[in-house]
Amino acid sequence: GAAQCLQLIGDTRMMQDQYPEAEDSLTQSKEMFEKVGDQLRAAQCLQSLGEIRSMQSQYPQAEDSLTQAKELFERTGSQLGAAQCLQSLGNIRSMQSQYPEAEDFLTQAKEMLETIGDQIGTAECLWSLGEIRRMQDQYSEAEHLLLKSKEIRERIGDTNGLAWCLDSLGTIRYHQDKNAEAVDYLTQAKEIFERIGNQNGIADCLQVLEQIRTGS
Structure with missing residues (x-):
């Protein structure tokens, strides 16, 4: 009971961006779960x-924790947990511009998530893989991955994810000098972001729309 309470407190604090307190609670609960041999909850x-640690850009420590978690999830037969760890490891590598390693992790994660039928996770991996290609100016490959992600998100009603796909597709069109199509995608994305109150998304769309408007 106490270990589960601490785990819940830790996860709640994490969602409230109270990272030191969250880390403290989760470290204590992890040690308690390890003592009683509950590998799944320790993972x-x-x-x-x-x-x-990833949210605080402490990438080596984040990778260490996630690699340990992945191994425990694999040992306890939790494919979803292992796949989510691979996805996070891929995103960490992507944030550090280590694209081949990022693609490797994310492709493994995507395949596992597809197998277990996790559509949101699959769509997220496709978007991340598309973004990696976009950042390397591989626009046709990026577009292919992003359209697949967009299709899943439309089907399952993931509006926030759909808006990010439209935003990325608009940015690709802008870099290909297809400004009319870029404006169309970005305007659609901005409208969704406004509807759901995603300020970061709105700012992202406005930035590219302004670049198109000023020809910069």
């Missing part, structure tokens, strides 16, 4: 610790 705590 969940390690996964959360990895996410917290």
Whole structure:
């Protein structure tokens, strides 16, 4: 009971961006779960610790926690947990511009998530893989991946994810000097972001729309 309470407190604090307090609670609960041999819950705590460290750009520590979590998830037969760790490891590598390693992790994660039928996770991996290609100016490959992600998100009603796909597709069109199509995608994305109140998304769309308007 106490270990589960601490885990819940840690996860709640993480969502409130109270990282030191979250880390403290999750480390305590992880140690308690390890003592009683509950590998699955210990893995969940390690996964959360990895996410917290990633959000604070502590990438080596994040990778360490996530790799340990992945191994425990594999040992306990939790494919979803292992796939989510691979996805996070891929995103960490992507943030550090280590694209081949990022693609490797994300492709493994995508295949596992497809197998277990996790559509949101699959769509997220496709978007991340598309973004990696976009950042390397491989626009046709990027577009192919982003359109697949967009299709899944439309089907399952993931409006935030759909808007990010439209935003990325608009940015690609802008870089290809197809401004009319870029404006169309970006305007659609901005309208969705406004509807759901995603300020980061709105700012992202406005930035590219302004570049198109001023020809910069």
